[in-house]
Amino acid sequence: MNNKYELIYEGKAKKVFSHQDEDKVIIEFKDDATAFNALKKAKFEGKGKLNCLISARIFEHLKQHNIPTHYLELKNGNTMVAQKIKIIPLEIVLRNIAYGSLCKQTTIESGTVLEKPLIDIYLKNDELNDPLITKDRIQLMKILSSRDLDLIIDLTLKINKILKSFFKDIQLRLVDFKLEFGYDFNKNIVLGDEISPDNCRLWDLNQKNDTIVSLDKDRFRNDLGGLIEAYSEINQRINELI
Numbered sequence: 001m002n003n004k005y006e007l008i009y010e011g012k013a014k015k016v017f018s019h020q021d022e023d024k025v026i027i028e029f030k031d032d033a034t035a036f037n038a039l040k041k042a043k044f045e046g047k048g049k050l051n052c053l054i055s056a057r058i059f060e061h062l063k064q065h066n067i068p069t070h071y072l073e074l075k076n077g078n079t080m081v082a083q084k085i086k087i088i089p090l091e092i093v094l095r096n097i098a099y100g101s102l103c104k105q106t107t108i109e110s111g112t113v114l115e116k117p118l119i120d121i122y123l124k125n126d127e128l129n130d131p132l133i134t135k136d137r138i139q140l141m142k143i144l145s146s147r148d149l150d151l152i153i154d155l156t157l158k159i160n161k162i163l164k165s166f167f168k169d170i171q172l173r174l175v176d177f178k179l180e181f182g183y184d185f186n187k188n189i190v191l192g193d194e195i196s197p198d199n200c201r202l203w204d205l206n207q208k209n210d211t212i213v214s215l216d217k218d219r220f221r222n223d224l225g226g227l228i229e230a231y232s233e234i235n236q237r238i239n240e241l242i
């Protein structure tokens with residue numbers, strides 16, 4: 001990245017740089033992959049670019065469905081321009097099918113189709129290991145008002161409906177995903193972060209039997225191999241949608 005832009009934040013999978021407009025930022029998607037609160041780390045050449053392209057297309061699709069997002073435009077390769085937002089320190093996970101931590105922490109069997117989407121909220125705090133948090137604790141910590149929390153939950157449910165259908169059209173089942181929201185310069189709540197196979201579980205529907213074929217970060221978490229191939233496949237299916 002050109003050094004006229006100042007690095008203002010570096011996370012596990014992205015770098016955020018300043019923009020000439022004070023209300024915008026440039027987001028660079030890195031090739032790094034982490035799992036289990038960064039206990040497991042690796043680099044996959046080309047992952048950053050694929051996630052940037054996939055996220056951009058999904059944000060565009062959500063915008064067309066009136067979901068406010070921070071996304072503005074693709075810049076080049078693995079970078080996009082976005083609105084500068086103040087991130088709310090919560091990870092909003094929506095689950096359509098029971099998998100991952102839900103099955104480790106409850107007696108719900110892996111693969112159970114949930115009667116209605118389940119929303120689990122986690123506190124975004126690496127030191128505390130992103131604990132599951134309650135509505136009352138969110139209020140107690142004064143993270144956001146109950147009205148704004150309801151708004152975020154409502155937006156997440158809407159996003160789920162849009163994304164489920166989007167992914168179904170490219171033969172993928174949306175198992176679960178994680179969202180982050182923030183406040184823009186006008187104090188409006190907008191969707192931030194990314195929507196990519198790094199933070200969505202996506203199962204291939206092009207399977208003859210019931211075998212689960214993950215086209216997402218579980219390929220890395222569970223040492224399945226073929227992560228770049230899976231992400232490229234998703235990008236290709238999205239491109240064929242046009």
Ligand code: UDP
Nearest residue numbers: 093099100101102176177178198199200201
């Ligand atoms: N997720 C994420 N970041 C996290 C934790 C989870 O993007 O720090 C996503 C994950 O990719 C999955 C969903 O949220 O799509 C639910 O993950 P889960 O709580 O099952 O956690 P995991 O099994 O990854 O530990």
